[in-house]
Amino acid sequence: MPAADQATVVAEGVSKVFFSGGEPVWALEDFSLSLEPGSFTCIVGPSGCGKSTFLRILGGLEERTVGEVTMTGADHPVPAAFVFQEHGVFPWMTVLDNVAFGLRMTGVGKRERLATARDWLARVRLTGFADAYPHQLSGGMRQRLAIARAFATGSPVLLMDEPLGALDAQTRMLMQEELIALWEQERKTVLMVTHDIDEAIILSDRVIVMSGRPGTVREDITVPFERPRSFDIERSPDFGELRSRIWNLLRDDVRTAEETA
Ligand SMILES: Nc1ncnc2c1ncn2[C@@H]1O[C@H](COP(=O)(O)OP(=O)(O)O)[C@@H](O)[C@H]1O
């Protein structure tokens, strides 16, 4: 039985068509995926294969053309929380207000919202920046803010679209550690898009490899490493083997996407 604040997410046969200059473009075709409550899943796929579209459909930001999406197990229906690569926080709000804003739909009073927001700022080491504005933060801090805001909403489902994609390599490693530590504590159901195969393996229980457009599930791979994990798994032969397997599944579609974009 999932805990009361955990959710199962199921997408069945999701397809999506966009019209571009009157011409139909199928972004997704028959995409099915079921996420266990409290699991961490990454999606990798070539550019333009519909990863963002799929997340937006799951989160209710985009209509699907065909298929079903259901979320069950949450004790109360809460929309999924998003973390985007950039521009995911409101530039005109302070750091504290950004986090508190995500809580305004929960029905709790302002004083309690601010207290919860302060707790979350402390958990992502931003207490000293509560009254600052996002442009005053480094890129890594802004993403910590976006992550804190998503967790703070209390939503059992977090949808993250390349949340660490704009960070330099070292900041990114640090953020991977911090993200997984928060997830270990909270056990939200996470679906994260990344273009970094290593990141997908390090973070997730499952890696969904998508085909080129129209995107569908090419392979659903269970990551065999136990938790808690350390970055030392990168040195194991199993890690290298998994990375090659995923890259072999992607290579042709990445080339095609690169040549047709
Ligand atoms: N609002 C839109 N209108 C028209 N085409 C779109 C729209 N959003 C996405 N697309 C197209 O759908 C395809 C998938 O896009 P996207 O989901 O952003 O891919 P990914 O995130 O995998 O790079 C692309 O061909 C993109 O151009």
Ligand SMILES: [Mg+2]
């Ligand atoms: Mg995208």
